[in-house]
């Protein structure tokens with residue numbers, strides 16, 4: 001290819017679009033290279049709920065939430081648990097800078113591009129129970145009005161405008177296989193031109209080759225995403241000592257293009273990978289009854305009330321409550337020797353507490369449809385949740401507990417469940433509701449959540465006995481483990497420039513988004529606070545674009 005460009009961006013996901021946007025603003029010429037077709041522009045971010053970690057915002061203040069950059073920093077560093085000298089050198093600095101961004105410029109940067117967040121603020125990842133431990137002390141999960149497609153739109157449109165001025169070219173179905181390095185500097189990429197694909201967005205596409213390509217530029221930015229679609233690589237990097245044995249079975253929370261290949265390719269070119277063993281998966285996955293990508297998982301973002309049982313029917317130990325500590329619960333499950341668990345709940349709980357992660361699962365937020373949105377406060381679960389209840393292979397709905405357990409036994413892939421044992425768990429829990437006080441920490445947590453106005457109105461059901469027919473029918477959901485995010489990755493400095501194994505900066509090579517562990521090779525450390533991934537793509541993609549706009553000849 002003879003086209004003259006300043007920068008090659010490998011990967012047209014969110015991080016790539018943000019980097020391209022910053023370069024276009026500075027009048028630089030960019031080539032965006034992606035292995036998928038044009039339907040997929042925006043990558044994973046399109047499918048996201050558009051949840052953004054923001055600190056001390058007008059939305060929080062209106063809801064009476066007292067947040068501050070100091071509190072957010074305390075939460076971030078307690079959750080991250082950085083403990084490695086070399087590997088956490090840049091991640092610590094990224095974490096400091098990212099929390100400042102989330103408490104400062106992030107909201108106005110996005111707002112100026114036309115992005116608005118909703119008035120309610122979600123309380124994700126509520127933590128492991130200690131002030132100085134993992135988790136968000138306060139609600140910080142701001143959902144984009146328009147969800148993931150809107151996050152993509154605000155960057156896609158200025159980049160397309162740049163294309164109309166001749167500053168940006170797109171090279172779809174171009175799979176990068178190699179980074180060209182000359183005299184110690186990255187000067188281009190080469191790879192395979194794949195046969196055209198007419199697959200819809202998110203669907204797996206063929207890797208059949210139609211030819212080869214080579215492109216050159218002053219710099220290369222790698223924004224090719226993480227490893228969440230590559231179960232083999234996840235298992236290879238799995239931290240057995242922290243999370244127990246790698247599960248035999250997981251369902252996929254990301255499209256197949258999140259294949260992790262560019263990590264190995266960039267490493268072979270001389271980039272350094274750190275914190276490979278840090279990853280972020282979920283424990284509340286259900287099989288999509290209407291799948292888009294292979295093994296398609298949908299994650300339930302749960303409220304706190306469902307009773308959580310292991311595969312044998314025993315309640316999970318404290319503090320493994322729904323929505324509190326993702327990796328803590330994952331470790332509990334995998335160390336228990338099974339790869340699925342059960343929620344037991346009621347119709348009243350599903351109506352208020354089941355949110356499904358994914359733009360397509362929230363047509364009201366995604367379509368900015370106020371009329372549809374108002375149906376959330378009416379009786380009944382949302383349409384997509386009801387559709388899962390009727391069509392999902394993981395759902396059992398019955399009028400009483402005995403029938404419910406019989407239904408669970410019909411679909412279990414583990415040991416047969418004993419009705420008496422499950423009944424004892426349910427009765428023990430329900431007896432704790434007789435008084436305003438209790439020794440049951442999950443019920444304490446439910447009451448605590450309801451002292452936050454937004455949770456009380458839209459997110460947390462009034463505490464009730466699970467066997468009370470007034471709140472029924474009873475529901476059981478089989479929950480699978482879901483792959484999702486990569487917390488480690490290419491080591492980068494605060495300009496998103498890739499670092500070599502000897503600690504020096506790699507001339508001409510930059511990385512941003514999930515492949516860079518969202519900045520530095522692991523800005524989250526061991527644990528995330530949620531809504532931090534899109535923001536991490538934005539912050540690290542912006543850093544790469546701005547540094548190149550400043551430094552290129």
Ligand SMILES: Cc1cc2nc3c(=O)[nH]c(=O)nc-3n(C[C@H](O)[C@H](O)[C@H](O)COP(=O)(O)OP(=O)(O)OC[C@H]3O[C@@H](n4cnc5c(N)ncnc54)[C@H](O)[C@@H]3O)c2cc1C
Pocket residue numbers: 010011012013014015016033034035036040042043044045046047048049050051052174175176177223224225226253254255257258259261262357358359485512513514515530531532533534535537
């Ligand atoms: C269902 C879902 C819900 C989510 N919800 C949230 C949320 O609410 N909040 C939040 O913060 N985060 C959320 N996330 C996470 C977030 O969306 C992702 O972490 C983020 O979008 C990753 O962006 P990226 O640009 O780094 O990579 P990607 O989006 O994965 O894009 C990478 C691109 O690179 C291309 N590519 C890869 N390898 C090559 C190669 N060799 N050659 C050419 N091209 C290549 C791929 O085709 C792809 O287009 C969610 C993710 C999913 C899937």
